[in-house]
Amino acid sequence: HATALAEVSLTASTIADLDITDAAGVEAAFALRPDWVINCAGWTRVDDAEEHEAEATRINGEAVGIIGRAATAVGARVLHISTDYVFDGRLGRPYREDDRPNPESAYGRSKLAGERALATVDGGRWTVVRTQWLYGGGPSFVRTMWRKAKAGERARVVDDQFGAPTHVSELAQAIWRLVREDARGIWHAAASGYTNWYEVARLVYAGAGADPGLVTPCSTEEFNAKAPRPADGRLDTSKLGAMRRFDEVLVEALGAAGSTPP
Numbered sequence: 692h693a694t695a696l697a698e699v700s701l702t703a704s705t706i707a708d709l710d711i712t713d714a715a716g717v718e719a720a721f722a723l724r725p726d727w728v729i730n731c732a733g734w735t736r737v738d739d740a741e742e743h744e745a746e747a748t749r750i751n752g753e754a755v756g757i758i759g760r761a762a763t764a765v766g767a768r769v770l771h772i773s774t775d776y777v778f779d780g781r782l783g784r785p786y787r788e789d790d791r792p793n794p795e796s797a798y799g800r801s802k803l804a805g806e807r808a809l810a811t812v813d814g815g816r817w818t819v820v821r822t823q824w825l826y827g828g829g830p831s832f833v834r835t836m837w838r839k840a841k842a843g844e845r846a847r848v849v850d851d852q853f854g855a856p857t858h859v860s861e862l863a864q865a866i867w868r869l870v871r872e873d874a875r876g877i878w879h880a881a882a883s884g885y886t887n888w889y890e891v892a893r894l895v896y897a898g899a900g901a902d903p904g905l906v907t908p909c910s911t912e913e914f915n916a917k918a919p920r921p922a923d924g925r926l927d928t929s930k931l932g933a934m935r936r937f938d939e940v941l942v943e944a945l946g947a948a949g950s951t952p953p
Contacts, residue, residue, distance in 0.1 A: 711732050721764070721765050728767050730755065732750070733772070734801065741798075747798060753808065774822065777793075786924070795921075821926060826857070826944075827953060828859055845907065846892055848906055854923075855883070855926070856886070856937045857881045857934075861940060865878075879926040881928055898948075
């Protein structure tokens with residue numbers, strides 16, 4: 692990716708130096724007059740959002756509109772990261788970009804609010820990328836399972852939710868392609884193939900040198916998380932084109948992990 696990045700001047704912001712819910716602060720940041728703004732910020736604590744939906748919506752919904760309006764004012768394009776949680780997971784096939792959203796969780800509703808806030812910005816200079824089951828370089832299910840595996844701990848994992856674990860580096864390549872092609876509208880970007888969380892955990896345990904038998908399956912109902920999850924959130928990526936298979940990338944990431952969690 693270094694070759695691609697050499698072609699651009701990249702300015703990155705964290706929550707420490709930019710609060711995306713602060714319109715004046717966002718407008719000041721965009722005084723740089725960027726060509727593109729890629730919004731990876733958001734409330735991602737899915738279960739906590741059930742009790743803090745207003746705050747999640749302020750960050751995942753209203754702030755996206757703030758970013759869109761500020762970007763339009765300086766002639767910038769916006770690419771916003773969204774999620775399979777905007778769907779209810781009951782369709783029975785992978786979701787296409789034009790399938791009707793129907794989020795069942797507070798988190799999903801907040802993310803859909805962001806998509807809609809961006810879509811109302813004048814000029815249509817926006818791109819939404821829906822993805823799923825991200826890992827790599829930060830907190831994730833894969834990292835949690837890796838740490839449990841290294842500690843020899845048992846894990847109880849749901850086996851009735853389906854999707855594709857997607858490495859952030861693979862997503863970054865897809866985003867870069869969309870930026871270069873000046874793509875607009877909604878796009879789905881996720882690894883090829885699909886599996887369930889239980890099988891992902893077993894792959895991680897094996898890759899970490901632990902016994903996959905330490906992972907036991909359970910149902911979503913038995914796990915009893917606060918927030919509902921899509922049972923089948925598979926994303927149809929035929930519009931973008933196939934990305935690498937989830938298992939191939941995951942095995943590579945685990946092999947390269949060493950003592951550092953993937």
